[in-house]
Amino acid sequence: MKKIFLVIVLLLSVTFSWSQRGQSIAYIDMEYILENVPEYLDAQNTLDAKVAKWRKKLDEQARHIEILKTDLANEKAILTKDLIEEKEEEISLKQVELRRLESLYFGPNGDMFSVRKQLVKPIQDQVYNAIQSISLRKNYDFVFDKSTDLVMLYSNKKYDISDLVLATIDRSRLIAEKGKQREERNLAPKNELTDRQKEALAKKEQAQAKRIADVEAKKKLIAEKREKLLKEREEKRELLRAKKEALRKKKEEQKEEQE
Secondary structure, three states, X not given: OHHHHHHHHHHHHHHHHHHHHOOOEEEEOHHHHHHOOHHHHHHHHHHHHHHHHHHHHHHHHHHHHHHHHHHHHHHHHHOOHHHHHHHHHHHHHHHHHHXXXXXXXXXXXXXXXXXXXXXXXXXXXXXXXXXXXXXXXXXXXXXXXOOOOOOOOOOOHHHEOHHHHHHHHHHHHHHHHHHHHHHHHHHOOOOOOOHHHHHHHHHHHHHHHHHHHHHHHHHHHHHXXXXXXXXXXXXXXXXXXHHHHHHHHHHHHHHHHHO
């Protein structure tokens, strides 16, 4: 409650300051932006694959420990005290190792944190650089992120610059790719390409075209899902308003009947 109150005060303060000094405000949807950045999707897939591999290893070790426990329980009656203690110590050591691996993979400074930082931070930097460039160009004083804990009590679509951020990232990527291609051409031999080089170039172009098509298809699917979600939310709001209106009319009718 305190957090929401502070956010409301912040929004009211910004709104008052905006009206007094003519400041400009915009907002973004970071989740929507990242879902439409191909590098982010690739990084997320890479991270998911690593996480699945780590979890599989932990699950296998946990199952092995359970088997050892079951075997010990079944054989305890026929084992000597020394053998029982030896097996219990083995199980204890494996449990310690399991906890160590869990911390190594998923702890606060574990592998998942490091890999996510390594993969995602460059993409986040792209987004922040694009936001900074747009803010400087359009003289925005504040840019909020709609997908964070900041409570957006109301958001007008015309102030959403998420698509503009994506377009800026795409433009930067295109410029970088053209620069790389120019460097490759300058470094390449001046003689005509061999058949093998032509074949390799054709395969590369086909792969790039397929990747672009896949990305566009994912973007379209995400946009459709988002549009459907917005439509469903609007329908729910309309239904709620209709129910409130019907309840109000019913109360008025009951009041008239009592009078």
